[in-house]
Amino acid sequence: MLDVVGRNEETAAGIRLELRRVGRWRPLLLLHSEDALECEAPFLDLLTADREVVIPSPPGFGRSERPDWVSSPDDIAYIILELIERRKLGGIDVLGCSLGGWIALEMATKEPAAFSRMALVAPYGAKFVGPTERDIADIWMLPPAEVTRRKWFDPKKGERDYKAMPEERLSIIARNNESFARFCWEPYMHNPKLKHRLERVRAETLFIWGENDGIVTPAYGRTFADHVPGASFAAIAEAGHYPHIEQPGAFMQCLRAFLD
Amino acid sequence: MKVWHFTEMPYPYLPPLDEVSTMWVSLPNRIFDPKIGADLYERYLDEYVIADELGFNLMLNEHHQTATCLNAAVPLTAAILARQTKRGRICVLGNPVANRGDPVRVAEEMAMVDCISRGRLDAGFVRGVPYEVFAANTNPTQTVERLWEAIDLIVKAWTTHDGPFGFEGRFTHRRAVNIWPRPYQSPHPPIWITGSSDFDAIRKVASRGYTFATFLQPHESVRKMFDAYRSAYRDCGLPGGGGMAYMPLVYTADSEAEAEKGAQELSWYINVKVEPQYRNPPGYVPVALNVKALQGAYAGRTAAIRAQGLEFQKEQGVVVYGTPDSVVAQIKRFHERVGGFDHLLMMQQAGFLDHQRTVRSMTLFAKEVLPRIAHLTGVAAPVGAAAE
Numbered sequence: 104m105l106d107v108v109g110r111n112e113e114t115a116a117g118i119r120l121e122l123r124r125v126g127r128w129r130p131l132l133l134l135h136s137e138d139a140l141e142c143e144a145p146f147l148d149l150l151t152a153d154r155e156v157v158i159p160s161p162p163g164f165g166r167s168e169r170p171d172w173v174s175s176p177d178d179i180a181y182i183i184l185e186l187i188e189r190r191k192l193g194g195i196d197v198l199g200c201s202l203g204g205w206i207a208l209e210m211a212t213k214e215p216a217a218f219s220r221m222a223l224v225a226p227y228g229a230k231f232v233g234p235t236e237r238d239i240a241d242i243w244m245l246p247p248a249e250v251t252r253r254k255w256f257d258p259k260k261g262e263r264d265y266k267a268m269p270e271e272r273l274s275i276i277a278r279n280n281e282s283f284a285r286f287c288w289e290p291y292m293h294n295p296k297l298k299h300r301l302e303r304v305r306a307e308t309l310f311i312w313g314e315n316d317g318i319v320t321p322a323y324g325r326t327f328a329d330h331v332p333g334a335s336f337a338a339i340a341e342a343g344h345y346p347h348i349e350q351p352g353a354f355m356q357c358l359r360a361f362l363d
Numbered sequence: 364m365k366v367w368h369f370t371e372m373p374y375p376y377l378p379p380l381d382e383v384s385t386m387w388v389s390l391p392n393r394i395f396d397p398k399i400g401a402d403l404y405e406r407y408l409d410e411y412v413i414a415d416e417l418g419f420n421l422m423l424n425e426h427h428q429t430a431t432c433l434n435a436a437v438p439l440t441a442a443i444l445a446r447q448t449k450r451g452r453i454c455v456l457g458n459p460v461a462n463r464g465d466p467v468r469v470a471e472e473m474a475m476v477d478c479i480s481r482g483r484l485d486a487g488f489v490r491g492v493p494y495e496v497f498a499a500n501t502n503p504t505q506t507v508e509r510l511w512e513a514i515d516l517i518v519k520a521w522t523t524h525d526g527p528f529g530f531e532g533r534f535t536h537r538r539a540v541n542i543w544p545r546p547y548q549s550p551h552p553p554i555w556i557t558g559s560s561d562f563d564a565i566r567k568v569a570s571r572g573y574t575f576a577t578f579l580q581p582h583e584s585v586r587k588m589f590d591a592y593r594s595a596y597r598d599c600g601l602p603g604g605g606g607m608a609y610m611p612l613v614y615t616a617d618s619e620a621e622a623e624k625g626a627q628e629l630s631w632y633i634n635v636k637v638e639p640q641y642r643n644p645p646g647y648v649p650v651a652l653n654v655k656a657l658q659g660a661y662a663g664r665t666a667a668i669r670a671q672g673l674e675f676q677k678e679q680g681v682v683v684y685g686t687p688d689s690v691v692a693q694i695k696r697f698h699e700r701v702g703g704f705d706h707l708l709m710m711q712q713a714g715f716l717d718h719q720r721t722v723r724s725m726t727l728f729a730k731e732v733l734p735r736i737a738h739l740t741g742v743a744a745p746v747g748a749a750a751e
Binding site: 171243246247265266268273274276277278280281283285288289 | 388389497500502503504505508533638639640644645646650651653654656657658659
C-alpha cells in the first residue's frame with residue numbers, strides 16, 4: 104500500500120493532466136510506459152521508501168485529456184516540461200520507461216537543465232538502421248503471442264486478468280492503447296529528428312536494459328547510449344522489456360547506485 | 364429498387380486453409396500466379412459486361428494486399444467499365460480515402476470516370492476495413508477524421524469552378540486545387556458512404572444527403588440502421604428520401620439443391636482467415652468496444668455472423684439463395700423487415716464460384732427475379748396497411 108501524498112490535476116498547455124505523488128523526500132519524476140504497469144508494480148514500493156515519486160499521466164493516458172493537436176511524444180515533451188516548471192521541479196531526477204523514456208529524452212534535448220539524472224528503461228524514440236530494416240519490433244503487426252514472448256522473459260509475469268477488472272479500469276487501459284497508437288504509429292515508434300538532437304542532453308544518463316528484450320534489443324540500447332554524451336549502459340539478466348517488473352531487486356540495485 | 368452486380372474479384376487458389384494463417388496483409392504474393400490472375404481479371408470484367416447487358420447496375424470495391432480481392436485500384440476497373448459498358452450505373456464503393464492520402468487525385472480520377480461514362484458514376488467513399496491500415500499505414504486512431512476531411516476536400520474540388528483554392532487541413536496540404544476535368548454530373552456524382560452500427564456516422568451521412576450502404580448484416584441490425592438514416596434524413600428537411608443500400612450474397616439457380624451448392628461457394632467470402640491483430644488495430648473502434656474486446660466479448664463486427672451456418676445466414680438475410688421464386692420471396696421479406704431500401708447490391712460471385720455458374724445465376728436473376736422486385740422502394744408498406 105503506497106502512501107498517496109496526493110492525486111490531483113494540473114493544467115499545462117491548456118490540457119488537464121492527472122498527477123499522482125507517492126512516497127517521501129526528494130522528488131523523482133516517473134514517466135511510465137505505454138502500459139502504465141509501473142504504477143502498481145512492487146519496485147515502486149521500494150522506490151517510494153525514500154523518494155517522492157511524481158507520476159503524471161501524459162495526454163491521452165490515465166484520466167488526462169487528449170486534444171486533437173497532440174500527436175507525438177515531441178508534443179508531450181513540451182507539455183510535461185510546462186508541468187515541471189509550474190510545480191517548480193526543475194532539475195529533478197527522472198525514471199522513464201519505454202514510451203516514458205522516449206518522452207524523457209525529448210524533454211532532455213529541449214531543456215537541458217530539466218533533469219539532473221536521467222534513468223531510461225528500454226526507451227523507444229530513435230531509429231538507427233535503413234529504410235527496409237527494423238530495430239524496433241512491430242508490436243502492432245506481430246501476432247499477440249509473439250509480442251508477449253518478446254516482451255517478457257517469463258510471460259506469466261505479463262499476464263493480466265482483464266475479466267476481473269472493473270470497467271473504469273478497462274476503459275483507461277483501452278484508451279491508453281489507443282493513445283499509444285495515436286502518438287507512435289508513423290513514423291513507427293521513433294522521431295527521425297531525435298537522434299540528431301541527443302548531443303544536447305546534459306543530464307547524467309543511464310540506459311537500463313533487460314538482456315532478453317525482444318522488442319528493442321540490448322544492441323539497440325547500446326547504440327542509443329553511444330549517442331548520448333557520457334551515458335552509461337547496464338543490462339539486467341533474465342528480464343525482457345520490463346526489467347523493473349521482472350527483476351525488481353536487481354533493477355533497484357542498479358538504479359540506486361546511479362541515483363544515490 | 365436498383366439492383367447491382369458485384370464481385371470482389373477473389374484469387375481463391377491458395378494453399379490448404381489450415382496451412383494459411385491469413386489471407387490478408389502478409390500472405391506472400393508468390394502465391395499469386397500472374398497468368399491465373401490475368402485470366403481472373405478477364406473473367407470478372409467479362410461478367411461485369413454481361414451484367415450490364417442483362418440490365419444490372421455495376422458495383423466495384425477496392426482492397427489491398429489480400430487474396431480476397433484483386434481490385435487494388437478501383438479507379439482503374441471503373442474506367443474499364445466506363446468504356447466497356449453502355450447502360451448500367453457504375454458505383455465505386457468505395458474509394459478508401461481515409462487510406463489513400465491524396466484526396467485531390469481521387470477527385471480527378473472520379474471526374475474522369477464520370478466523363479468517360481457520360482455521367483453514370485456513383486462515387487462512394489469508405490473508411491476501409493481494419494486490416495487495410497497495415498497496408499496503407501494509416502494511423503488507425505484517425506481513420507474517421509481522415510475520411511471526412513478527404514470527402515470535404517473532394518466535394519470542394521468537384522464543385523469549385525472559379526479557379527484554384529488552397530487547402531491546409533490536418534492531413535492534406537494543397538496550394539492550388541483546380542481539377543481538370545470536372546465531373547460530368549451536376550453538382551457531382553451521387554455520393555455513397557458505407558457503415559454499420561455507428562449511428563452518429565449514419566446520421567451524418569443522411570444529413571449530407573448521401574446514400575448509406577451496409578453489407579452482410581442481420582436484418583434486425585439493418586432495420587435499426589435504416590430507421591436511423593430515414594429519421595435523420597427527414598429531420599434535415601432534404602428533398603426525396605435519400606438512399607439506402609444493402610448487400611447480401613446472392614445465388615439464383617434452377618433448383619433449391621443447386622442453389623444451396625452455389626451459396627456454399629459464395630460463403631468462401633464470409634469464412635475469410637485473418638490474423639487476430641489485423642482485425643482490431645488500436646483505436647479503429649471506440650474505447651467502449653475495446654473494453655468488450657479486453658473482456659473477451661468482442662471479436663470484430665462480422666465474427667458473430669461468421670460463426671453461424673448457411674441456414675441461419677439465410678434467415679438473417681445475409682445470404683439469399685434459391686430458385687427465382689424463393690429469391691423473390693426472400694428479398695421481399697428482407698425489404699419489409701428493414702422498412703424498405705433503395706439499392707440491392709448483390710455479391711453474385713465469390714470464392715471458387717466459376718464463370719458458368721455465376722453467369723447462369725446472374726441470368727436467372729435478371730430474367731426472373733429483377734422484374735418482380737424492381738418496384739420496391741425505400742419505404743416498405745407494412746403488410747395490410749397503406750404505404751406512407
